[in-house]
Amino acid sequence: MVAAPPFAYTEADEEKRRGVRRMKTTATGLLLFVAVVFALATWAEHAGAGAWAGYVAAAAEAGMVGALADWFAVTALFRHPMGLPIPHTAIIPTKKDQFGASLGSFVGENFLSSGVVRARLHALGIGRRLGTWLADPDHADRVTAELATALRGALTVLRDSDVQAVVSEAITRRADSAEIAPGLGKTLEKVVADGGHRRVVDLICARGHDWLVLHGDNVMDAVQGGAPGWTPRFVDRKVGERVYKELLRFVTEMRDMPSHPARGALDRFLADFAADLQSDTDTRLRVERMKGDILARSEVQDIIASAWSAVRGMIISAAEDERSELRLRARASLLSFGARLATDARLQVKLDGWLEDAAAYVVTTYHAEITSLITDTVAGWDAEHTSRKIEAHIGRDLQFIRINGTVVGALAGLLIYTVAHALGA
Structure with missing residues (x-):
């Protein structure tokens, strides 16, 4: 002590x-x-x-x-x-400790009883006063600035390594405990049903066509390189050119024809895969194993851990900027809450009730600790x-x-x- x-x-x-x-x-x-x-x-x-x-x-x-x-x-x-x-x-020197105990008992009985605290807080009308105070723009600005300072202080005190470990562990544990395959299947099923994947297919076909146009020699060289050694070189070159032209034609048709059979086959494949993700046991197990392998990789853990640093930086930057969206929204919320609290009797009663319950709980639960503060302090003099x-x-x-x-x-x-x-x- x-x-x-x-x-x-x-x-x-x-x-x-x-x-x-x-x-x-x-x-x-x-x-x-x-x-x-x-x-x-x-x-x-x-x-x-x-x-x-x-x-x-x-x-x-x-x-x-x-x-x-x-x-x-x-x-x-x-x-x-x-x-x-x-x-x-010599009453005060010799009876000091008794005075302290009596003072502690007096304060506890007359000031720290639940009924006294409730009556005093009820008479103050804190809800209405707080609402009127917060509805003032100057006061809202002051509270916003104080909250920003407190937020910056809290983020400064927190050690990044500790928070990163907590965030990483929480995300990993949450991902491990939840099976993702059914959710992915439902999402994919809805995307396919709405045709949302077609834009991705359009993008892939367009980029694939552009790549083939720019790298035609590479494609033909790859085909020729895979030909048997006993075939003549001019035959390999003709085969390579033929394969390249057919491949380019195929990709061009897929790009330009929304009703291309390959697109329909891709739609059916994605629909079947969405159904397997939701109902096929083997597919779901494979997805879970893949999820575990991905989460276990150090690169993924580093990304998860670094997310806190990025979020922390954004929050501190927003807290320091008086015109940031965070502070503007906080100020607007305080003004709105203050205006409502100043006029809404039901909200005032509810807030006053919360405060009275909280204060009554404190003085009831920690009655002995509060009065002992007086007694022990006087005893130490x-x-x-x-x-x-x-x-x-x-x-x-x-x-x-x-x-x-x-x-x-x-x-x-x-x-x-x-x-x-x-x-x-």
Whole structure:
């Protein structure tokens, strides 16, 4: 457990202590004053100065008693009066831990109960206030900027290697657990039924025709190179030319004739293959094995891992650009949400309910931890240091108690003396 830090005794605290010392001097000076008055009044009474001396002496005597009693009470809060270990003195240093426990219990019972928290949050009307606040464009801009900063900070803290490993593992596990053949079959079946593959066939035929036109010599050389060694060279050349022309004619016809028989055969092949992907066990197993082989390749794993770097870069770039689509959409969403929240009573009630439930859950579940924070913190303070700091903050007011005690005591003594003489007369 980490020890609680002590009070920091600052220059401001020292200035307060100087004020306390000045008030102590004033209160003590008043005590000395009434003591001198008492002595002089008593002397005057014995010297026959008149009845007034008795009244003054009684008032001064009671003032001294009140001043001494309040001096003892105030001093007993922080230290033993005159250093004497009188019971129930130096209350704050000796009872500090009990005060901390009592304060923790008081806070827990009166501030951290579910009913109190719910009532307070309900009275605040956070949903309506939040909606009105967010509906202000300046506030929406501020929240958007803060969210962008937080997003950049979070992405900066995250280590790329850790995130890449998680992303790679998640994608690989997801791909391993899901059979892809039926899904591919359904997709291919729909593509073939809609004729979506014909554009791909058109592209392949066009590119194939262009390639044959540019590389006719290569095709003829390949045909001639595969001929038997005993055939004459001119025969090989004629065969090569013939094969090239037929191949070029075939590709040209496929390119220019949408109803070409080869295109129909390709349509039937793709339709049959789509059906096999969905229902043929052997085809599905082969696709799964192929999927596993592809995922196991290091190149594929590198591509999966590098996807995070690309996404991270795009997000950071968008977060830094005030005119990016990400920030503009976030701002627009905040404004829209704020406007709706400010006027939609049902949404306000729902949001307030969520906040009240969340706060009630926190104070109920972590009640002991929150109150122990107060108790443990106070327990970790140094007793003498704590006493000095508290005295610096409230000592000046306590010295007024001594002054008031002197004045009130004098008035009470004068009243009692007066009543006693009146009744005696």
